[in-house]
Amino acid sequence: MARISDVAKHAGVSVATVSRVLAGQPGVSDAARERVLVSVKALDYHPDLAARRLRSGKTDTLGLVVADIRNPYFTEISRAIEDVAYANGMRVLLCNSDEDAEKERFYLDMLRDENVAGVILSPTLSLLSRFRACDYSFPVVLVDRCAPETEADAVVLDNIDAAQRLMRHLIERSSQRIALFYGTASATGLQRLEGYHSALAAAGLTPQTRAIRPTTTEARAALIEHLREHPLPDAVVASSGLILLGLVEALREAGLRCPDDILLAGFDDQPWTRIVTPDITVIAQPTADIGRSAIELLLARIAQPEQAMRRIVLRGELITRASTSRPIQE
Numbered sequence: 001m002a003r004i005s006d007v008a009k010h011a012g013v014s015v016a017t018v019s020r021v022l023a024g025q026p027g028v029s030d031a032a033r034e035r036v037l038v039s040v041k042a043l044d045y046h047p048d049l050a051a052r053r054l055r056s057g058k059t060d061t062l063g064l065v066v067a068d069i070r071n072p073y074f075t076e077i078s079r080a081i082e083d084v085a086y087a088n089g090m091r092v093l094l095c096n097s098d099e100d101a102e103k104e105r106f107y108l109d110m111l112r113d114e115n116v117a118g119v120i121l122s123p124t125l126s127l128l129s130r131f132r133a134c135d136y137s138f139p140v141v142l143v144d145r146c147a148p149e150t151e152a153d154a155v156v157l158d159n160i161d162a163a164q165r166l167m168r169h170l171i172e173r174s175s176q177r178i179a180l181f182y183g184t185a186s187a188t189g190l191q192r193l194e195g196y197h198s199a200l201a202a203a204g205l206t207p208q209t210r211a212i213r214p215t216t217t218e219a220r221a222a223l224i225e226h227l228r229e230h231p232l233p234d235a236v237v238a239s240s241g242l243i244l245l246g247l248v249e250a251l252r253e254a255g256l257r258c259p260d261d262i263l264l265a266g267f268d269d270q271p272w273t274r275i276v277t278p279d280i281t282v283i284a285q286p287t288a289d290i291g292r293s294a295i296e297l298l299l300a301r302i303a304q305p306e307q308a309m310r311r312i313v314l315r316g317e318l319i320t321r322a323s324t325s326r327p328i329q330e
Helices: 003-010 015-022 028-042 049-056 072-087 100-113 157-171 187-202 215-227 239-255 271-275 288-305
Strands: 060-065 091-096 118-121 140-144 153-157 178-183 207-211 235-238 263-265 281-284 311-314 317-319
Touching: 003 015, 015 028, 060 072, 060 100, 072 288, 091 100, 091 281, 100 118, 118 288, 140 288, 153 157, 153 187, 153 288, 157 178, 157 187, 157 235, 157 263, 157 281, 157 317, 178 187, 178 215, 178 239, 207 215, 215 239, 235 239, 239 263, 239 271, 288 311
Parallel strands: 060 091, 060 118, 118 140, 140 153, 153 311, 178 207, 178 235, 235 263, 263 281
Antiparallel strands: 281 317
């Protein structure tokens, strides 16, 4: 493997001249610069970026810690973050916490040791309950999950408002018994539960809720059990896309049709929700905007560490489809 001294010898210049050329600095003649670039190509020289970062104390690396990259919601957010990072000449280290506090702690320690410039984090409930941005040696932006009292830069959906609008949509279609299946692993599920309770209380309706781990398998099993133990609800609602997929599987297994037998709705406008029969009413989250806003907040925090904390709250879009197509009751 060629070293910088090899490039200098091949080009007939000093090591300092090679360094200036590679860093794009002035003070090098056109002829010398051309010889260096020819030598770099001829020797297939690649700078030791790790050593350069160590010497300068600067890094071009960001950390991204999400609950599960297999969740299309986090996949889309991650892509938006990576696009902005690339445009700014930065790279992203992606970590999955799997909603495991120990794994989350391990990755945050690893990112600290990697001397990352900053981290975008979707925190577990355990960490969020005691999160303080000042506890970290690098800037942190929370994404998707943040408590009202948390002092940190954050980008979130207005989950309470979104859940309220979705419930009102179902109530207007003569749904009196609405069963909500919500995830227990994050603040997001709990905030959507709060919006659900608020809307049902305003309509004088009795809640039916099932707290589950936010997986398709558990959602399917929970709805099958609920259908065995309780009268058929007028509507079932999922607090996330993975839970929604499990509810679809359970309804098909039970032979129930939407919207004739039961209404179905949930969160996350994933591609499959548009192509199943019937297509499914959802709250669409602005995932691209969430990801872009998160990394823009982080880059701003890196540039100005002392600026005031900012929280960006985005609004979900209610997309009505055939799974809730009963007429509105006057």
